[in-house]
Amino acid sequence: MKELIEYIEKSTALSEDLINDLKAIAIEKNVGKGEVILQKNTSRKLQIFVSSGCIRAFYIAENGKDHTLQFATKNWWISDYMTLFNNQKSILSIESLSHSKLVIIEQSQLEGLYYKFPEFGLINRTNLQNRIAALQKRIFGLLTLNAKEKYEKFIEDYEVFEKVIPNYQIASFLGITPESLSRVRKEISNS
Amino acid sequence: MKELIEYIEKSTALSEDLINDLKAIAIEKNVGKGEVILQKNTSRKLQIFVSSGCIRAFYIAENGKDHTLQFATKNWWISDYMTLFNNQKSILSIESLSHSKLVIIEQSQLEGLYYKFPEFGLINRTNLQNRIAALQKRIFGLLTLNAKEKYEKFIEDYEVFEKVIPNYQIASFLGITPESLSRVRKEISNS
DNA sequence: CGCGACGTTGATTTGCCTCAACGATTGTGG
DNA sequence: CCACAATCGTTGAGGCAAATCAACGTCGCG
Numbered sequence: 402m403k404e405l406i407e408y409i410e411k412s413t414a415l416s417e418d419l420i421n422d423l424k425a426i427a428i429e430k431n432v433g434k435g436e437v438i439l440q441k442n443t444s445r446k447l448q449i450f451v452s453s454g455c456i457r458a459f460y461i462a463e464n465g466k467d468h469t470l471q472f473a474t475k476n477w478w479i480s481d482y483m484t485l486f487n488n489q490k491s492i493l494s495i496e497s498l499s500h501s502k503l504v505i506i507e508q509s510q511l512e513g514l515y516y517k518f519p520e521f522g523l524i525n526r527t528n529l530q531n532r533i534a535a536l537q538k539r540i541f542g543l544l545t546l547n548a549k550e551k552y553e554k555f556i557e558d559y560e561v562f563e564k565v566i567p568n569y570q571i572a573s574f575l576g577i578t579p580e581s582l583s584r585v586r587k588e589i590s591n592s
Numbered sequence: 593m594k595e596l597i598e599y600i601e602k603s604t605a606l607s608e609d610l611i612n613d614l615k616a617i618a619i620e621k622n623v624g625k626g627e628v629i630l631q632k633n634t635s636r637k638l639q640i641f642v643s644s645g646c647i648r649a650f651y652i653a654e655n656g657k658d659h660t661l662q663f664a665t666k667n668w669w670i671s672d673y674m675t676l677f678n679n680q681k682s683i684l685s686i687e688s689l690s691h692s693k694l695v696i697i698e699q700s701q702l703e704g705l706y707y708k709f710p711e712f713g714l715i716n717r718t719n720l721q722n723r724i725a726a727l728q729k730r731i732f733g734l735l736t737l738n739a740k741e742k743y744e745k746f747i748e749d750y751e752v753f754e755k756v757i758p759n760y761q762i763a764s765f766l767g768i769t770p771e772s773l774s775r776v777r778k779e780i781s782n783s
Numbered sequence: 784c785g786c787g788a789c790g791t792t793g794a795t796t797t798g799c800c801t802c803a804a805c806g807a808t809t810g811t812g813g
Numbered sequence: 814c815c816a817c818a819a820t821c822g823t824t825g826a827g828g829c830a831a832a833t834c835a836a837c838g839t840c841g842c843g
Contacts (some may be wrong), residue, residue, distance in 0.1 A: 468732060483729060519713065522710065522717070523703070526716065526717060529721065529724065536728065540731060543734045544734070544764075544767040545657075545659060576735040
C-alpha cells in the first residue's frame with residue numbers, strides 16, 4: 402500500500418480522501434515464488450499493482466505451449482484487458498516469479514475513483530497510454546527483429562528482470578524456442 | 593464532427609458544453625486516397641478520429657521495409673502513442689487508403705476535456721483499455737500462429753477492410769512477405 | 784541421495800524468406 | 814484512344830534461420 406501511494410504521489414499531490422478511498426477498496430497480498438495469483442477461466446476483473454517482486458502473465462495455447470504476455474515488477478500494473486470488457490472468462494493466468502507484494506483492486510471500484518478524483522484518472526490514462534506505447538514497441542520488435550536482436554533488445558529493456566526470470570520464459574516472451582535462445586546466448590557470449 | 597458526436601453519444605448523454613468545447617478544438621479534414629496525414633519526424637501530438645474511410649499507420653524500418661502498425665476505419669482512434677509522451681520525434685507515418693473524413697485534435701487539448709468532463713474521460717479510458725486488449729490479442733497471434741493462421745484470423749477480425757487494403761499491406765501487418773501471403777491465399781482458395 | 788526442472792548441444796527438418804521473372808491492372812502522357 | 818510505365822499479385826527455385834526431436838549435464842530441493 403505504501404508503495405502504491407508513493408507511486409501515485411510521483412505524479413500528483415495526494416489528498417487524504419483519495420488515500421482513504423484507496424485503502425477501502427484495495428487488498429494487499431503477499432505471494433510466494435511460483436504461486437498463482439489469477440487462474441484462467443475465472444471472470445474476476447482485477448487490477449494488480451506490484452509493490453515488490455516480479456510476476457508474469459501468460460496464456461496457454463491450444464497445443465499446450467506457454468506464451469508470456471507480460472512481466473511486471475515494482476510499480477507496474479498488470480491486468481487482463483482482454484476479458485476486462487468482454488464478459489468472457491479469462492484465458493490468462495498470472496503467477497509470481499519471486500516473493501512478491503501486491504495490491505489488488507476490483508476494476509469497478511477503480512472506475513469510481515477515477516470519476517471522483519480526476520487527477521487520479523489522469524494518472525491512469527497516462528499509464529494506459531504508456532502501456533499502449535510499450536505494446537506497440539513490442540509488436541514492432543516482433544515484426545522486424547530476428548532471434549538474436551529480440552534477445553538483445555530484451556536485455557536492454559528489461560535488465561531488471563534478468564536474474565529472476567528463467568530463460569524458457571524469456572523465450573516464450575520473445576516468441577522463440579528455449580533452444581534457440583540458448584544458442585543466441587552462446588553466440589553473444591562468444592563475441 | 594457529426595460522426596464523432598454520435599460515437600460519443602453511444603456511451604454517454606452529451607452535454608451542450610462538451611459539444612461546444614469539442615468543436616472549438618477539433619479540426620475536420622478530408623483526405624484523398626494515398627494522402628499522407630502525419631509525416632514521420634514531426635513532433636505533433638495528435639489524436640485522429642476516423643469519421644469515414646480507412647487509414648493506416650506504419651513504420652519504415654532501417655532496411656527500408658514497411659511495417660503496418662494499425663489500420664483504422666469508422667469510429668476508430670489512431671495516434672502515435674510511442675511519441676505522445678516521450679518528447680521524441682515520431683517514427684510513425686499515417687496515410688489514407690481511401691477518401692477519408694477525419695477529426696484531428698491536439699492531445700493537450702483533449703486532456704483538458706477529460707478533466708472538465710469526467711464522463712468523457714471514462715469513454716477515453718474504456719477506449720484505451722480496448723486498444724490494449726486488441727494489441728495483446730495481436731501479440732498473442734504473432735507469438736502463436738503461422739502465416740496461414742494469421743491471415744485467416746485477419747480476415748475474421750478485419751473483414752471490413754478486405755476490399756480497401758492492398759495485400760502487401762496486409763502482409764506487412766501480419767509480419768510475413770507478400771509472396772507468402774499470396775501462397776497462403778492460393779492454398780485457402782484451393783480447399 | 785535421487786528426482787525433476789532447466790539449460791545446453793547436436794542432427795535434422797521445415798516454414799518462410801529471398802531473388803527473379805512474369806502476367807494483370809491501372810493510370811498517364813503523347 | 815492507345816502505348817507505356819508503374820504498381821501489384823503471383824509463381825518458381827533455392828537458401829536459411831529457427832523449429833523440432835533427442836540426448837545429456839547440472840543444479841536445487843524434497
